[in-house]
Amino acid sequence: MPTFLETVHVLDGELLHLDYHQKRINDVFQNFYPTSPILNIYDYLAHVEIPQQGSFRARLVYSTQWEFHEFIAYQEKNIKRLAIVNTGDYEYQYKYADRSHLLKKVAEHPEADDIIFSKQGKLQDSSIANLAFKKGDKWFTPKEPLHWGTTRRRLIDEKILEEIDIWETELSDYSHICLINVFRPLSDHHALLLPDAIV
Template sequence: MLCFETICVENRQWKNLHYHEVRLNKTRRELWGCSDNWDLAKLLDIPSQIDNSTHKCRLAYDKNIDNIRWEPYSIRTIHKIQRVYHDEIDYRYKYDDREALNTLFAQRADADEILIIKKGLVTDSNFCNVAFFDGTYWLTPATPLLPGTQRALLLDQGMIRPAEIRESDIVTFQKIRLFNAMVDWAHAATLDVSLIA
């Protein structure tokens, strides 16, 4: 069983590397009993062919690094979100095996993205954490499937606040925003909640 980190590189600079390092080392401790802490700045090099545009570094690992893949990144356009339901899904760790998530994503009909509801609670989309705007604050589900690195940064900065958000609460909000390691707060897709089917 592998896990992975998706790390953003812009202008040949790592973004939020500390947050990836914290999550990766926590995962290695909890899944494989590793006692050493990896220093990603020392372990990873940005290849010479990577230019100043945005790139995704995908690091797959278990006790050791399994593989590292690089690819250019462009932000997906999201116009509509489909609610999907799974009461047992478990994605506490960023598993390389995304079969359960892919199955849910296949249920999106004509939507571009999904919003996963677990036991009545809002969690995440397929690739992003989410936040809802109530007119004053941006609230993020206290029950994400995966606590993302961008989410951790935004919580530390006070940009978002954790809250229990039930499916029935969605209509009380104005907007939803989707963000992840590759899509920071300023560039995150923001939709009216009426576009959640």
């Protein structure tokens, strides 16, 4: 039985965007545990002591039941250089608790701070985030990402991100790349210049 992970941003005691985490949990149960009652992240966290000051990662591991949780003070990873790697037949559509393959791929590229997965020439995700690419004054995100990211989904719903195929061969069409997740906002300030960021 696979186990899954939700990483929630806790900022000064506030649990951010729980509705999108619940949507992903709903999808996991629909696809993996259709006969089990769906876990409710609101109910679970209502009985947990939440850190009230600072920025924390709330890691919640679950299968058909909640298995454990922990709060880790957030420290941003400094990412400036990205290496493109072949996705192959690896799939990470949902946020599995087992991230060993991702960590192994990152370790294979010491010349970079993180990697970008590319499947048949189409860019997908980094090991820690979904991706956004800027062209002119618009932001685009790969139509076929490696995994279902809550921040990506929210920005699409808010009409801030548009889904398209982003090909390795067309990277020169974009001026910036931004890694987006619950801790990494979409902005010019957090974006990296292209093609300089690719090693």
